[in-house]
Amino acid sequence: MMSVDTKEHVACTHCGEPCEDEPILEGVNSFCCTGCNTVYNLLHESGLAAYYELDENTPGISMRKSSTKRFEHLDDPTVSHRILDFTDGKTARVTFKTPQIHCSSCIWLLENLHRLNPAVKSSEVFFGRREAAIQFDIKELPLSKLAALLASIGYEPDLSLDKLDQKYEAPSNRPIYLKIGIAGFAFGNIMLFSLPEYLSGSAGLDAQFLTLFGALNIILALPVFFYSALDFYRPALTGIKQRQWNMDIAISIGIIAMFGRSLYEILSGYGVGYMDSFAMLVFLLLVGRLFQKKTYDTLSFERDFKAYFPLSVTRLQGTSEESVAATRLEEGDTVLIRNGELLPADSILIDQEAYMDFSFVTGESEPVKLKKGDLVYAGGRNTSTAVRFKLSKAVSGSYLTRLWNNEEFRKPREETLRSVSQNFSRYFSPIVLSIAAIAAIYWMPSSPATAINAFTAVLIIACPCALALSAPFTLGWSTNILGRNKLYLKNGETTEHLATVDAIVFDKTGTLTVRDKAEVSFIGRQLSQHELRLLKTLLNQNTHPIGRAVFHYVESLNIPTNGKDLSISNYNEYPGKGVEANIGNDVVKAGSASFTHIEKQPISSKSSVLYVSFNGEVPGYFAVTNRYREGLTTLLTHLKSRVQTFLLSGDNEREKENLAPLFANESNLRFGQSPQDKLDFVKQLREQGKHVLMIGDGLNDAGALRASTVGVSIAEDTSSFTPASDVIMDADSLRKLDSVLDFSKRSVRIIHISFAISILYNIIGLAYAVTGTLSPLICAIIMPVSSISVILFTTLATHYAAKKRGLNI
Amino acid sequence: MSVMYLLIALSLLLAASFLISFIFAIRDGQYDDKYTPSVRILFDDEPSGKSSPKSTSDRSKTKQ
Numbered sequence: 054m055m056s057v058d059t060k061e062h063v064a065c066t067h068c069g070e071p072c073e074d075e076p077i078l079e080g081v082n083s084f085c086c087t088g089c090n091t092v093y094n095l096l097h098e099s100g101l102a103a104y105y106e107l108d109e110n111t112p113g114i115s116m117r118k119s120s121t122k123r124f125e126h127l128d129d130p131t132v133s134h135r136i137l138d139f140t141d142g143k144t145a146r147v148t149f150k151t152p153q154i155h156c157s158s159c160i161w162l163l164e165n166l167h168r169l170n171p172a173v174k175s176s177e178v179f180f181g182r183r184e185a186a187i188q189f190d191i192k193e194l195p196l197s198k199l200a201a202l203l204a205s206i207g208y209e210p211d212l213s214l215d216k217l218d219q220k221y222e223a224p225s226n227r228p229i230y231l232k233i234g235i236a237g238f239a240f241g242n243i244m245l246f247s248l249p250e251y252l253s254g255s256a257g258l259d260a261q262f263l264t265l266f267g268a269l270n271i272i273l274a275l276p277v278f279f280y281s282a283l284d285f286y287r288p289a290l291t292g293i294k295q296r297q298w299n300m301d302i303a304i305s306i307g308i309i310a311m312f313g314r315s316l317y318e319i320l321s322g323y324g325v326g327y328m329d330s331f332a333m334l335v336f337l338l339l340v341g342r343l344f345q346k347k348t349y350d351t352l353s354f355e356r357d358f359k360a361y362f363p364l365s366v367t368r369l370q371g372t373s374e375e376s377v378a379a380t381r382l383e384e385g386d387t388v389l390i391r392n393g394e395l396l397p398a399d400s401i402l403i404d405q406e407a408y409m410d411f412s413f414v415t416g417e418s419e420p421v422k423l424k425k426g427d428l429v430y431a432g433g434r435n436t437s438t439a440v441r442f443k444l445s446k447a448v449s450g451s452y453l454t455r456l457w458n459n460e461e462f463r464k465p466r467e468e469t470l471r472s473v474s475q476n477f478s479r480y481f482s483p484i485v486l487s488i489a490a491i492a493a494i495y496w497m498p499s500s501p502a503t504a505i506n507a508f509t510a511v512l513i514i515a516c517p518c519a520l521a522l523s524a525p526f527t528l529g530w531s532t533n534i535l536g537r538n539k540l541y542l543k544n545g546e547t548t549e550h551l552a553t554v555d556a557i558v559f560d561k562t563g564t565l566t567v568r569d570k571a572e573v574s575f576i577g578r579q580l581s582q583h584e585l586r587l588l589k590t591l592l593n594q595n596t597h598p599i600g601r602a603v604f605h606y607v608e609s610l611n612i613p614t615n616g617k618d619l620s621i622s623n624y625n626e627y628p629g630k631g632v633e634a635n636i637g638n639d640v641v642k643a644g645s646a647s648f649t650h651i652e653k654q655p656i657s658s659k660s661s662v663l664y665v666s667f668n669g670e671v672p673g674y675f676a677v678t679n680r681y682r683e684g685l686t687t688l689l690t691h692l693k694s695r696v697q698t699f700l701l702s703g704d705n706e707r708e709k710e711n712l713a714p715l716f717a718n719e720s721n722l723r724f725g726q727s728p729q730d731k732l733d734f735v736k737q738l739r740e741q742g743k744h745v746l747m748i749g750d751g752l753n754d755a756g757a758l759r760a761s762t763v764g765v766s767i768a769e770d771t772s773s774f775t776p777a778s779d780v781i782m783d784a785d786s787l788r789k790l791d792s793v794l795d796f797s798k799r800s801v802r803i804i805h806i807s808f809a810i811s812i813l814y815n816i817i818g819l820a821y822a823v824t825g826t827l828s829p830l831i832c833a834i835i836m837p838v839s840s841i842s843v844i845l846f847t848t849l850a851t852h853y854a855a856k857k858r859g860l861n862i
Numbered sequence: 863m864s865v866m867y868l869l870i871a872l873s874l875l876l877a878a879s880f881l882i883s884f885i886f887a888i889r890d891g892q893y894d895d896k897y898t899p900s901v902r903i904l905f906d907d908e909p910s911g912k913s914s915p916k917s918t919s920d921r922s923k924t925k926q
Contacts, residue, residue: 107905164902180898226894230893231885238878238880265870
């Protein structure tokens, strides 16, 4: 191994990251880049130095990561109109999504924006949604300047193309809180008025009080029946319309029977009714709903290509540059794409040559070399210097955009599976109704009053309170537990879908491998600084992925340049062999063993090698290993024995040898797959009756993710772009996939068991009900006992199941 | 026993006032973001006191 003279890594005073390049020293502080230095000084000058003391961790945002973008297009009225929450021409309010918000220092700094620029009136951070709402004087501080101000301190607003399409509305939990509040209020008070009757024994309550309490109970129950319980009637109605029994029909029948019977009893003076049980039922069910409704505000499960594309592009008109919204680009426009920027539409290259990285769009990991006049598809990222393109299509007509016109994206995603509780309620409600009818028919000849009593009593007692709580609580807990393991589910039902999975399709680039990262090591004698410089100059031209990887590695060593560039001549690339050039007075070669005239040495097959030669002398070789995610071998071997596993890669077959042993047979690995191929393959598996889990990360997987039973998009950083999917998974959690699938199977089992428990309670209650002698007291006892025992059981069982499988709880 | 009516009325009134304040809190958006306010309340107007005298903000001048 070559030893590199590593200098001591100093942490940047602003962002806390190690300063890899020459650190910028200023007094006792050191910075990794001028960006961080500027922010530090800015904050100090504005009296905001406390920023660094609020959070023990590293509050600063590395300025190396943020590109300097221009925001002029934001002042275009058609754009600003979409982005601003409101404006009266003087003051304006805007809500920016700033995914960089990560600690209390961020909140403090963003809420002190007015000290950085007096034109900012006030600002408020919503940490959960990673948003900052800013009120400002739009005359003094145009929107573009405000965005630039935020970007200058490291909180660059997330402005992508989808913002122009529709205004983002934050999902609100307000209605359900309101419904729970009202149901809880009514439940507590009705209970107070019902207790005297339960406790007064055989003597009974004073008639006056009985009437008063009855009247009050009705008044309190009305808003519960007509407002809080609305959430159950609506799905019940849809169920009836579609002629499908669902849980909400069972609940609605119970609710209506309870309320109706109580109303009748109280008004006729026949009894006290079940208003307390009724309010409690609605209250508990709503709590269950809220519990299952846990959502991840920071994540978006519905992103399409528009969220990936930039909001603005630099358009060239003659010699002048202007920044325009991408949607306003037209065919024939000339655009300037700088290093690191995305090409928003299919175009033709005007300049001599360019390198574009299409890995996110096609899965192909090699940057593509383009020549003048080449047609380029949208979505590529420029990895060379700034180049000009002429648009051949508008953004909406581009190749990538067309994928979204596929039928898979047009039709709303059908409910692919019937949920456990749906399956169950298909039998439940008809059975309950027939028991009630049988009881009524049995009593009818002898006593019609008892018949009606028995009928309603059966409906009341069979109201599936505990049953309806089983699924929400189990799924709520499993969503929670998986969230703690950095697996974010779109909704609770996804757990049930995960449990059915019997085929898993992996994407390669960015999913099994870590994007942009390859491990490089040098084996041989130590290279001199001069030799490293030569190598860097040689490989700078090269686009082969191994060459790129070695180039990045050499570059990261930071060899001093001596101030002058080395002149390169006779540069030649021999495809499949290597590259050669005269640099200064030296002849430098890099390539295969035979190319550098050396005997091939036995090397582990998992890495690609690059031999180097200086003036005919071969000091050694570079070993380049594509970095696979941790624990991948164990995971794939485990999964292989239980489900079918497949690999679909947009990349070439280079890695086939390494990957093939991890899959059941070679035909399960497919390379060179276009987005459409992937989509078709997943569809084909679905048609064979398989429940497919697709894991991918790029836009090229978007179609397949959509077509699968469960689409999982994997991300190094969950705040970055992820294609539309059911699950967003942190890359570190991939190795837990095995336990996750196991755990979701167990969760479904838990739902089944808790169904059995609540049925047991139902049978006990029914024994009373069919005789027509269901006392309100028994009802008031059975309902909470069954509900609480189901809640306890599901809570304990899910946590135990997670712990046993090594998941964080 | 007529005092019972008064007590019932009072208890309902009390409970209703809680309900109304709860509804008010929801409408006010207090349940929209449950994390930020918990952090915000811990910020002093001038947390460190070490800030540079260049500060022109009126907020820092009016502290305490």
